[in-house]
Amino acid sequence: MSEKNTYTVSIYTENNVGLLNRISAIFQRRHINVESVNVSKSEIKSVSRFTLLVKVTEEQIKKIIGQIEKQVEVIKAYYHLDENTIYQESCLFKLSSDLLIGNDEIQRIINSSKSRVININKDFFVLEKSGHKEEIEELYHTLDKHGIMQFVRSGRIAITKDEMPVSKMLKELKN
Template sequence: MNEEIKTLTISIYTENNIGLLNRISAIFQRRTINIESLTTSQSEIEGVNRFVIVVNITEAQAKKIVGQFEKQIEVIRAYYHTEEETIYTESCMFKIKSDLLFNEPQIQNIIKDSNSRIVTVNKEFFVLEKSGRRKEIESLRKDLNTYGIMQFVRAGRIAVTKDEMKVTEMLKAFNNQ
């Protein structure tokens, strides 16, 4: 029986060492798994970083990959979670010609309806920021494409789990060693 491919969020708690990103991406590359998004930042514990990686794979593949990550010396713990088990968002920015803001009344409606916000405005361009689910961002991008987008960038997913993560106590103990 073929297991269902799902969008999964993998969290990896690590020491902050040079070359770790290459080894993490190599684990996906060897299995020919595409990374949909990757974000890394400091975790809730000082000195411990957290990778948040979004992939479309089966849970069986996720279990194997998480096991591979935990074999890396710098990795403290790794987990995977389904969409239903996480609270997540993405962010993006759009750079658009300023004259559209004043000459196209529909642009102002799009901004208001999408719950995006204007970050900066000058004579040449204005910059919009939007946070939300990927489909919300893609819908806004589609609406703004009609008028022309000078630049667009989307950040990777950031996520927290709905359930308590027991890793916090473990990380505190790790950090106090």
């Protein structure tokens, strides 16, 4: 059996209703868990980019990409190993403002984790952290001992180290 790897999947699409459901159904039919999803506009005007994180074999990812590219709205889909991408996740922590008063440990945690306070009021403060999943998990476990009021983490966002020729491909299609 082939080895499972973590792949970042980038899908360039037209922005149409229902596409996310159809893409997730491709993974669901194969009983593959999507670890994270991020959808945003891309570097190409009127083109959206889906970024998904999955752990599968290379054989599976090739079949999945083939199925994704059969969707009418999909312009192009790519897959990359971690070493071929530059990636980050972001998160927000909501914590009690009481922790900031006379608590040097919280200040030390904020400084050492390279996180930053983005909002503060009398009841709570919000801490923002960007980094790799492991860094965010480590900060979560550290802050959890102090009582996290709310927590949210984004899906992976990633840029490839190599060129993604989708812009060039689109220009050629228009000519």
